[in-house]
Each structure stands twice: as structure tokens, then as C-alpha cells.
Amino acid sequence: MIVVTGATGNIGRVLVRRLLAEGAAVRALTRDPARAGLPAEAETVRADLTGADALEPLLAGAEALFLNLAAGGDHAAAALTEAAVRAGVRRIVLNSSMAVTDTPDDDAHHIARLHAGLERAVRDSGLEWTFVRGGNYATNALAWAPAIRTSGVVRDAHPDARGVPVHEADLADVAATALLDRSGAHLGQAYLVTGPAELTVAQQVAEIGRATGKETRVEQISEEAAAEAMAGPHFPKEAALELVRMFGRTVDAPAFPVSDAVEQITGRPARTFAQWARDHAADFS
Secondary structure, eight states: OEEESSTTSHHHHHHHHHHHHTTOOEEEEESOGGGTOOOTTSEEEEOOTTSSSOSGGGGTTOSEEEEEGGGTOHHHHHHHHHHHHHHTOOEEEEEEETTOOSSGGGGGSHHHHHHHHHHHHHHHTTSEEEEEEEOSBGGGGGGGHHHHHHTSEEEESOTTOEEOOBOHHHHHHHHHHHHHOSSOTTTTEEEEOOOSSOEEHHHHHHHHHHHHTOOOEEEEOOHHHHHHHHOBTTBOHHHHHHHHHHHHHTTTSOSSOOOOHHHHHHSSOOOOHHHHHHHTGGGGO
């Protein structure tokens, strides 16, 4: 049995289907099973990881756990790690972040600090572990969908900021390989998982235009305005501004190299952003 947290998220939903296709028994955790829309073959279980309910029953009989900080926050993820030890879970595959560098810089960056702390908790648990360090998710581009649908104009502080966007299906495939691994080849590994090519924000917007047949462009705005637009109830403006400024630094040099981890782990090349845009064209139409 493999337990998947964040089962209705972008990565989790694909991961559930991938694991089922491989013949694995899957317990998918979600706040609202009635609206989850997951395959009937999965055991879909109601779970509010931020609540006061005991966590061990969610993990009963499980051999492995896919842990996603986004499913309940860092405190919930740490508590679930402790519960996994008590429940006899053998392995954790953590959806971490490429912001983690295993250097003192991790303590100076909001996103790196959260994920590095959780990585430490998983390491200290004594369980088998694999870290999937993504972060420049292609699905971040879905934030542009309302603007592209209405005007085709995306407003961004750094149109020339560079990244290597990764398809959520590739992250799910890497996670599935680690969860199902019987050879031990992926134990104790922290994989930097990227897409196959570096692209600027403007190039990504143009790819979405090609996939949808819409005329698209990027209009530059201030870092302050970009942070205001990004901030929300669970993402303070200070953290958003830190992220916007980090993107700005990639105009002159990419923050991360292109990784071949997807091909090395799954045996096939990473999906391109153009393919992601085609897969999600309906979201922008």
C-alpha cells in the first residue's frame, strides 16, 4: 500500500494514476473524497492533515508514503513523518524543492528553509527516503490563465527571467519510480528534477499562445506589483517579494542547470514546455 498526500493536486493526481497503472494499491488522502474525482481503484480517504485527528490510521498497512508539504504545511508534514514511523511505514518519497541547496543559504530563503527543515525531519526519522526537488513547475503558468483568456497579456516583473519548467507528469513519474523501487537504487538520493530546456517567461507565454492559437505577450510591471498579485492568505507578501526578486536574478544567469534526472530515472526524456502547453491548452481558452 502506498499513501499519497496531496492526491488531488497537480502532481498527486497524476501520481495516483501512475501507481495504479503499475498495479500498486493506493490510498489517496484528500479533504473532500466526494469531489476528488480520483479513479475508483484508489482507496480515497478523507484527511485534514492540519486538524486534531490521529494520523496513524491514515497510514495503517502502508509500506510507502508520498509526502507533499503543500498538502497541509510544514507542521502537518513533520507530524505525518512522525506518524509514519509509529505506523511502520518503510519509505518516504518527499516532494521537496530545488531551492534546497544543502548549504547555509537554505536558512536565508523562505521556501528553501521550509523544505530543508522537512528534509531533515525525514532523514532523522530513520526511514528510507528519496527527495524529489522540483520547483520551477510548469503548472505555475496556470496563474496566467485568467489574463490570457481575457486579454492575452501577462503582467510580470521579469519577462526575461529564465527557468527550466518541469511537467507535473515527469515529477509524478520520478516519484512513482522511487516509491516502487525494489533495487534500492533511489534510496538516500536527492534528485534535482527540471524540464529539458531553459525558457524565459516571455518564451513560455509565447508557447502557450502557439498551443491555444491566441495572441499572447508579456507586459513588464514592478516587483512590488508582482508580489502583491502573488501574495495570498497562506503566502505573505514578504515571501512573495523574495520569490519575485529571486526570479529577477535569473535574468542574468539561470538559477539552476538543466537536469537529465527525468531521463536517468525513468528512461525517457523529460516532457517539453510546449507539450505541457498543449496538454493544458483548455485551461487558457
